[in-house]
Amino acid sequence: MMNSSIGSPEFADSFMVEKLSEFGLAVRYVRAQGNTLYYLADDGTEVGVLDGVSGFGSLMFGHNNPEIVEHAKWVLDQQTPVHAQMGGYSFALNLAAELNAIVRRELGTEDKFYAQFGNTGAEAVEIAIKHAELDRVIRIAGLKGGIEANLGQARTAVAGGATLTEAAAAVAGGTDIDRLVAEVSRRNAEVEARPPLFLALEGGFHGKLVGSLQLTYNQMLRGPFKALAAQARFVPRDQPHMIAKVMEQERAALLDVVVEDGVVDVVERDFPVFTAFVVEPIMGEAGIFPLSAELAGALREACDAFGVPLISDEVQSGMGRAGTFLAGTRIGLRPDYIVLAKALGGGIAKLGVVLINERLYHKEFEFMHSSTFAKDGFSTRLALKVLQLLEADGGKAYELAAERGAKAKAMMEAIKADYPEIVREVRGEGLMLGFEFHDQSGSEFPAVREMHQAVPLLILGHMLKKHRFRIARTASGPWTMRFEPSIFLSDDEIAVVDVAFRDVCEILRSGDLSRFV
Numbered sequence: 001m002m003n004s005s006i007g008s009p010e011f012a013d014s015f016m017v018e019k020l021s022e023f024g025l026a027v028r029y030v031r032a033q034g035n036t037l038y039y040l041a042d043d044g045t046e047v048g049v050l051d052g053v054s055g056f057g058s059l060m061f062g063h064n065n066p067e068i069v070e071h072a073k074w075v076l077d078q079q080t081p082v083h084a085q086m087g088g089y090s091f092a093l094n095l096a097a098e099l100n101a102i103v104r105r106e107l108g109t110e111d112k113f114y115a116q117f118g119n120t121g122a123e124a125v126e127i128a129i130k131h132a133e134l135d136r137v138i139r140i141a142g143l144k145g146g147i148e149a150n151l152g153q154a155r156t157a158v159a160g161g162a163t164l165t166e167a168a169a170a171v172a173g174g175t176d177i178d179r180l181v182a183e184v185s186r187r188n189a190e191v192e193a194r195p196p197l198f199l200a201l202e203g204g205f206h207g208k209l210v211g212s213l214q215l216t217y218n219q220m221l222r223g224p225f226k227a228l229a230a231q232a233r234f235v236p237r238d239q240p241h242m243i244a245k246v247m248e249q250e251r252a253a254l255l256d257v258v259v260e261d262g263v264v265d266v267v268e269r270d271f272p273v274f275t276a277f278v279v280e281p282i283m284g285e286a287g288i289f290p291l292s293a294e295l296a297g298a299l300r301e302a303c304d305a306f307g308v309p310l311i312s313d314e315v316q317s318g319m320g321r322a323g324t325f326l327a328g329t330r331i332g333l334r335p336d337y338i339v340l341a342k343a344l345g346g347g348i349a350k351l352g353v354v355l356i357n358e359r360l361y362h363k364e365f366e367f368m369h370s371s372t373f374a375k376d377g378f379s380t381r382l383a384l385k386v387l388q389l390l391e392a393d394g395g396k397a398y399e400l401a402a403e404r405g406a407k408a409k410a411m412m413e414a415i416k417a418d419y420p421e422i423v424r425e426v427r428g429e430g431l432m433l434g435f436e437f438h439d440q441s442g443s444e445f446p447a448v449r450e451m452h453q454a455v456p457l458l459i460l461g462h463m464l465k466k467h468r469f470r471i472a473r474t475a476s477g478p479w480t481m482r483f484e485p486s487i488f489l490s491d492d493e494i495a496v497v498d499v500a501f502r503d504v505c506e507i508l509r510s511g512d513l514s515r516f517v
């Protein structure tokens with residue numbers, strides 16, 4: 001017999017439900033439409049809640065968007081082959097072509113981007129870093145092959161009477177070519193044994209799978225799993241000059257030999273230490289921080305100078321949320337890889353994709369990477385519909401994201417102006433907004449100081465219960481509330497948020513936490 005207590009946290013989410021319950025946040029939603037989630041009150045009636053969490057940014061077109069739902073039904077009615085692995089032609093190819101058209105237009109390039117599909121954001125990030133590592137390994141193999149050939153040539157040259165330069169003799173510890181070859185090989189083996197290194201930004205979030213987690217800055221999430229994957233070195237987002245500096249600090253070289261005019265000399269060749277630099281153009285979980293154009297420029301310059309592929313993680317910021325298809329376009333970011341997921345599936349299908357610039361693409365990767373549901377017919381046909389909705393009417397959806405976002409941001413800025421001691425900053429672009437309260441650990445009210453760690457959750461619970469407004473804080477910025485509704489955000493819904501935030505500000509100003517529901 002099936003257990004009838006469906007939804008009991010006995011077998012899953014027991015800890016989460018317990019914690020959320022403490023603040024009245026454990027609610028079972030039974031229906032979702034537009035920007036509203038519904039739960040059932042005790043008397044069985046539906047209660048609507050304005051959803052600012054929006055599937056952590058997945059719902060550009062709202063919950064169960066009627067056009068997307070209708071399309072999903074149509075896709076199933078067509079008996080679309082969801083699975084046709086190893087068949088060659090799938091709807092994923094159409095999707096890759098459509099993505100190319102949009103991305104090329106935004107980046108103003110004729111470059112081609114090859115698509116690799118996955119199921120989630122973290123998975124797509126891992127596909128990107130896996131491909132980048134293949135690229136690094138191939139570059140290392142090329143470098144090593146060249147050095148080995150040069151060492152062979154040097155032996156032949158010495159047998160024919162060539163001599164070692166002083167520098168070469170210093171490396172060899174003498175003038176013997178065999179000792180030089182052995183020493184060069186030994187030193188190179190040491191450099192080659194270095195594990196690959198990633199570069200990422202402090203505060204960044206790139207997923208919670210084993211590999212992507214090491215690019216995610218949050219120590220609580222990343223720390224325990226460090227031993228499982230390659231590590232990242234993190235760079236502050238507000239210090240563009242540090243990017244090249246860190247690359248310089250970590251750089252390494254292999255030794256090579258050259259024979260010229262009867263002498264064998266030793267030279268250095270740059271060793272590809274870094275697999276990739278991974279960034280979010282708008283850092284979501286850090287607390288909604290848009291990167292600066294200066295940083296975007298410094299990233300491209302340093303990545304070019306040191307031969308490091310640049311991966312732009314647009315999992316949360318992309319798909320039009322910032323008012324352009326890619327948030328990076330707004331700051332002139334020129335990535336080699338683009339990662340998309342979340343909103344790509346229209347809030348219904350799960351898929352992620354990596355777009356890889358043809359200059360770096362290795363075709364054999366198509367055999368080296370796969371996943372059963374990647375490229376599935378249902379998800380990719382839904383994603384095609386999502387792109388159609390984004391691009392319709394000359395890109396009206398992008399305009400709406402920018403316009404609705406600007407209106408919501410202006411509302412938040414006005415609250416900040418009225419409560420400067422309570423609201424620290426309002427940040428973001430389009431419909432990826434952050435509303436940051438001042439950290440209350442230094443509050444003038446002893447009760448607030450004592451309770452400061454619980455205050456953000458008290459705020460969330462209060463807004464949910466009193467204002468029927470649901471919002472989440474960012475994973476690594478506990479005082480920042482993220483607001484990522486759909487493009488159909490109405491003026492009335494903005495007014496709900498206005499009233500809710502102002503009420504919270506009043507309570508924090510009074511220092512009387514008992515006023516929180």
Ligand SMILES: Cc1ncc(COP(=O)(O)O)c(C=O)c1O
Pocket residue numbers: 056120121122123125205206207208280284285313314315316317341342
């Ligand atoms: C920028 C970014 N990258 C990657 C991810 C991971 O995506 P997923 O949760 O689909 O694995 C997220 C999720 O929030 C994200 O915001």
